[in-house]
Amino acid sequence: MIFRKKLRYILVEASEEVRMDDVRSLDSLKEQFSSFLGQLPNFKANPQVAAQLNDRVFVVSVNRGYERNAILVLSFIKNLDGKSLGFYTLRTSGSMRSIRNAFRKLY
Amino acid sequence: MQFFDLVAMRCDSLEGLAGRLGYKKIFCAGRDLDIVENLSASPRRKILRSDDFETITKALKQNDVIGVMPEGASVSNKTFDAIKNSEKILFIAFSPVTRAETGSRIQKLAKVRSLVRNTLRSKTPFAIITLAEDGSEIMSGAQMLEVAGFFGIPQKHAKEALHRLGGLL
Numbered sequence: 001m002i003f004r005k006k007l008r009y010i011l012v013e014a015s016e017e018v019r020m021d022d023v024r025s026l027d028s029l030k031e032q033f034s035s036f037l038g039q040l041p042n043f044k045a046n047p048q049v050a051a052q053l054n055d056r057v058f059v060v061s062v063n064r065g066y067e068r069n070a071i072l073v074l075s076f077i078k079n080l081d082g083k084s085l086g087f088y089t090l091r092t093s094g095s096m097r098s099i100r101n102a103f104r105k106l107y
Numbered sequence: 108m109q110f111f112d113l114v115a116m117r118c119d120s121l122e123g124l125a126g127r128l129g130y131k132k133i134f135c136a137g138r139d140l141d142i143v144e145n146l147s148a149s150p151r152r153k154i155l156r157s158d159d160f161e162t163i164t165k166a167l168k169q170n171d172v173i174g175v176m177p178e179g180a181s182v183s184n185k186t187f188d189a190i191k192n193s194e195k196i197l198f199i200a201f202s203p204v205t206r207a208e209t210g211s212r213i214q215k216l217a218k219v220r221s222l223v224r225n226t227l228r229s230k231t232p233f234a235i236i237t238l239a240e241d242g243s244e245i246m247s248g249a250q251m252l253e254v255a256g257f258f259g260i261p262q263k264h265a266k267e268a269l270h271r272l273g274g275l276l
Contacts, residue, residue: 089249
């Protein structure tokens with residue numbers, strides 16, 4: 001039997017401009033996820049930035065079952081790489097296609 | 108069910124944002140209502156921010172006061188009863204907890220959790236709001252539901268609490 005990892009995608013808007021392809025911002029986000037969730041749950045959730053859709057909006061992917069924890073953690077993150085900002089979670093979905101559709105409808 | 112929020116910041120850029128965040132409307136303190144610490148003559152509707160039982164009971168008799176927001180996190184049973192009997196509501200703000208620095212966060216989390224437990228136990232009607240002071244403190248409807256769940260508010264009660272403000276303004 002082949003184990004298939006299923007992901008949930010969260011559409012996230014930042015209150016300020018943020019580039020998640022910048023290594024320092026990405027590391028800071030991962031570090032804060034690990035800090036809030038704890039190392040083992042963070043390893044299980046495996047949060048990753050799946051795509052950057054514009055200068056404030058990006059997509060976070062987590063393993064299925066951990067999306068609620070990820071939304072909670074994103075509520076508590078108030079700075080990234082020394083810059084003060086907040087994150088708003090807009091949609092959660094099981095496929096990247098529906099996240100992109102939601103993004104097109106919202107913006 | 109439609110959700111509403113209340114913030115304490117400049118509200119110029121909130122029109123488009125409210126829809127994206129899953130709110131019907133985001134109300135602004137200072138524009139749609141006032142948050143006062145004692146009973147002042149103000150033309151707008153008010154939320155009283157106080158821990159003093161005498162001030163709260165006086166305020167609850169006034170028609171333009173829509174509810175009470177505890178300044179600390181401890182609310183006496185007498186206050187819960189007074190709010191419940193007057194058909195006003197208790198406001199619980201989440202952004203002071205989410206914006207707290209690491210050192211004081213645990214203390215603030217414990218205080219809000221205690222307030223939530225006592226509110227649910229006394230069956231006092233309550234509304235949850237962000238009361239954000241800048242853009243970084245605003246949270247979407249989904250985030251509010253998750254934070255409410257984290258504090259032990261059942262999903263059904265959390266949705267009602269997010270909806271309640273709309274019926275008052």
